[in-house]
Amino acid sequence: MDSCPGEGGMAPAVPPLRQSEKFHLFVSYSSVDTAWTHRLISRLEAAHVGLRVCLHQRDFTPGRNVLENMADCIHQSQKVLLVLSQDFVQSRWCLLEADLSLFGYCLERKPVIPVLLRPCQVPLHLSHLTYLEATDSHFYSKVVQLLCTPNHRLARSLPGPRPVPSLYSGKTLLTLNCINRDKLPSWKVGTFSTLSVPDPLKEVLEDPEVYKHAVGILNGVQSPRSCLRYLGCRILLGTLLFPLSIVSVILMAIVRISNQKPSPVFLVATITTCVCLLFVVLAVNSLCWFRRFSKRKMQELVLKVGEANQLLARHSVLMGCETMNKLYFVYVLLEDCRQTFLQAPEGEALFQEALLRFSSTYACCLFHAHFPHCEDAAGVQGHLELGLCFCQFVSLQLKTTGGFGVNPV
Numbered sequence: 001m002d003s004c005p006g007e008g009g010m011a012p013a014v015p016p017l018r019q020s021e022k023f024h025l026f027v028s029y030s031s032v033d034t035a036w037t038h039r040l041i042s043r044l045e046a047a048h049v050g051l052r053v054c055l056h057q058r059d060f061t062p063g064r065n066v067l068e069n070m071a072d073c074i075h076q077s078q079k080v081l082l083v084l085s086q087d088f089v090q091s092r093w094c095l096l097e098a099d100l101s102l103f104g105y106c107l108e109r110k111p112v113i114p115v116l117l118r119p120c121q122v123p124l125h126l127s128h129l130t131y132l133e134a135t136d137s138h139f140y141s142k143v144v145q146l147l148c149t150p151n152h153r154l155a156r157s158l159p160g161p162r163p164v165p166s167l168y169s170g171k172t173l174l175t176l177n178c179i180n181r182d183k184l185p186s187w188k189v190g191t192f193s194t195l196s197v198p199d200p201l202k203e204v205l206e207d208p209e210v211y212k213h214a215v216g217i218l219n220g221v222q223s224p225r226s227c228l229r230y231l232g233c234r235i236l237l238g239t240l241l242f243p244l245s246i247v248s249v250i251l252m253a254i255v256r257i258s259n260q261k262p263s264p265v266f267l268v269a270t271i272t273t274c275v276c277l278l279f280v281v282l283a284v285n286s287l288c289w290f291r292r293f294s295k296r297k298m299q300e301l302v303l304k305v306g307e308a309n310q311l312l313a314r315h316s317v318l319m320g321c322e323t324m325n326k327l328y329f330v331y332v333l334l335e336d337c338r339q340t341f342l343q344a345p346e347g348e349a350l351f352q353e354a355l356l357r358f359s360s361t362y363a364c365c366l367f368h369a370h371f372p373h374c375e376d377a378a379g380v381q382g383h384l385e386l387g388l389c390f391c392q393f394v395s396l397q398l399k400t401t402g403g404f405g406v407n408p409v
Contacts, residue, residue, distance in 0.1 A: 014048055015078065015150045022076040023054040025147060029083035033117055036134075037083050043140070044147070051147075074110065078151060081113045081143075084131065086120040086386060090369060111154045113146055115139075119385055121170060121369070170384055172367050173317070174200040174329040181325050189221050189301060190325035204331055205315055214308035214319070218327075221301050298324065306356035309363070313355055320363025328367040336383040337391040354394045362393045372396060 014024050025044075029037045041053050054077055060069040074080060082088070114122070114131035122131070132142055146154065176198065178190025194212040197205055205211050305319050305327075312318060313334050320328040341351035365371050371388045382389035388396065 014051055014148050017052070017078070020076065021078055023052045023059070023073065024078050025051075025081055026054045026074050026077035026079070027081045027083065028056075028070070028088075030085060030087035032087040033083050033085055036117060040140075040143075044144070047144075048147075077110070079111045079113060079147065081115060084114055084116045084120055084122060085118040086369070088117075089120050089122075111146070111151055113143070115143075121168065121386060168385075169316075169331065169333040170366050170386060171331045172328070173204070173331050174198055175367075176327040176329065178325040188324065189297065191219050192327065194219070201317070201329060204317055205312075210311055210315065214311050217308045218301065218304050218321075221297070221304055302360045303356060305360040306358070309359040310352055310355050313359070318359050318363040318366070320360045320365075320367060322364055328363055330363050330366040332363075332366060332384070332390070334390055337389055340383075340391045354390070358394050358397050359390075361397075362390055365393065 017024065027037060027041065038055075041055065045051050045053060054073045056066075056069065056073075059073060060066070061072075112129065114129055115134055116122075116131045117134045132139055136142070176192060178192050181190060192215045194215050197208045197211045201211060301321060301324060305321050309318050316331055316333050318330050318332055318334075320330070322328075338348075338351050341347040341354065344350060366387070369387065371393065382392045384390075
């Protein structure tokens with residue numbers, strides 16, 4: 001950090017607080033970035049006597065909801081500073097997104113100063129702003145300049161090195177629920193609408209037929225067919241068999257205690273018990289079969305998603321599914337990964353096979369911003385700025401599950 005303007009003599013003055021304001025600056029950051037943030041705040045407070053900075057550890061009211069504390073402190077602050085990192089995006093930012101009306105108020109009335117501490121997927125609601133980079137040699141002086149400039153003189157787009165792109169590799173585009181999801185049983189494969197392309201996808205899918213064809217592939221998957229898939233059938237079966245078994249056991253015990261010659265009643269009870277136990281065994285086996293069948297149906301759906309991704313990948317879009325009634329759409333650039341596959345014999349066929357088998361799981365990893373640990377990829381820059389690129393992910397899966405002959409990485 002360089003010296004701020006005026007440090008050789010008098011530091012520039014921060015605007016005075018108005019009657020409705022208690023803080024000059026509200027700072028939101030991840031706990032992982034505490035040390036860096038506190039160093040910055042300590043330097044600012046030392047250089048500007050009377051500067052009031054709101055930090056959640058010392059200024060939030062104990063016992064109150066976190067969102068309520070944030071709302072009050074933001075409303076009582078002149079400016080808002082966000083320390084951006086991937087940890088922030090995955091933790092603190094979700095609190096701001098939980099109350100979009102609060103953040104809308106910030107963008108409209110409060111100057112928001114995004115500071116990029118470490119590379120991350122910048123949240124969509126900040127994509128129209130430019131940000132300050134913590135690695136910039138003039139970073140500190142720029143922060144001081146913004147802090148000491150009255151709000152009415154600040155433009156909504158604060159000065160920074162470059163604008164944040166609204167579309168980047170690894171960005172989540174859409175979570176698509178199936179039709180009548182609230183009334184759909186968990187075992188049934190959902191049906192997804194193909195009437196029109198959802199708005200978040202129109203930016204990347206210009207041809208609506210591509211979307212309709214891709215989703216139509218999934219709509220062709222049939223739901224499991226068995227009466228035992230219904231909870232009512234399973235309850236009725238258990239309700240009938242259990243009392244019969246209990247009654248039969250009681251009758252056999254009575255006959256045995258009386259030491260009488262087995263009567264027809266005893267024989268009937270014995271046969272009934274055996275039949276009931278047989279039905280219980282059959283019911284348990286049926287339930288196990290149904291679970292295995294549902295698992296196979298999910299595997300079939302994942303392969304169908306992979307088939308659809310073979311169409312969508314040309315438009316830098318992938319689908320992912322973890323359940324039978326919800327889809328995730330992500331934007332990811334795959335051309336560099338495809339070139340890696342092409343270095344192997346029959347590389348294009350391998351790339352298409354990888355899309356078929358692994359693209360759904362990879363899209364889910366992108367959606368959750370969580371990837372399986374890969375020691376080989378640690379410290380190795382792939383084709384994705386954050387996380388594993390597709391060819392690295394496929395390489396990891398091949399080592400785990402066994403592959404189709406050639407490892408792309």
